[in-house]
Amino acid sequence: MIEMKKWLLFASAMCLVIVLAACGSNNTKNKVENTDTAPVTADGGAASSDIVITASNWKFDKKEYKIKAGETANLKLESVEGMHGIKISNTDYTIKSGGTTEVNIAEPGTYEMICSVPCGAGHVKMKTNLIVE
Ligand SMILES: [Cu+2]
Numbered sequence: 001m002i003e004m005k006k007w008l009l010f011a012s013a014m015c016l017v018i019v020l021a022a023c024g025s026n027n028t029k030n031k032v033e034n035t036d037t038a039p040v041t042a043d044g045g046a047a048s049s050d051i052v053i054t055a056s057n058w059k060f061d062k063k064e065y066k067i068k069a070g071e072t073a074n075l076k077l078e079s080v081e082g083m084h085g086i087k088i089s090n091t092d093y094t095i096k097s098g099g100t101t102e103v104n105i106a107e108p109g110t111y112e113m114i115c116s117v118p119c120g121a122g123h124v125k126m127k128t129n130l131i132v133e
Pocket of ligand 1: 083118120126
């Protein structure tokens with residue numbers, strides 16, 4: 001009898017997990033396709049940090065983003081409204097909408113990140129800073 005109860009408990013717990021998982025996948029269904037192909041390694045991986053920059057009309061979600069000098073960071077650009085891109089001033093780095101760029105800047109400083117796609121009225125003011133420290 002106790003065994004039976006245990007089993008029922010287990011079964012209902014599993015049902016709950018399945019329901020929760022189903023809900024979760026519905027919520028994240030809005031076209032978040034995994035474009036990251038870089039393997040995630042725990043030891044000595046290439047990237048020291050992953051930063052997501054969210055763009056909308058006509059701003060980026062933060063005034064500044066920080067990375068460490070001489071260390072590789074993955075900068076990902078997500079456009080939630082409009083079509084945008086990033087060019088990092090004084091470097092050759094660009095980030096496409098929905099894309100991830102591996103960035104490694106040796107020289108500390110403040111690098112302006114400007115929108116690289118003519119996106120409308122607020123385009124020229126659309127910029128943010130990358131702080132390399
Ligand atoms: Cu723009």
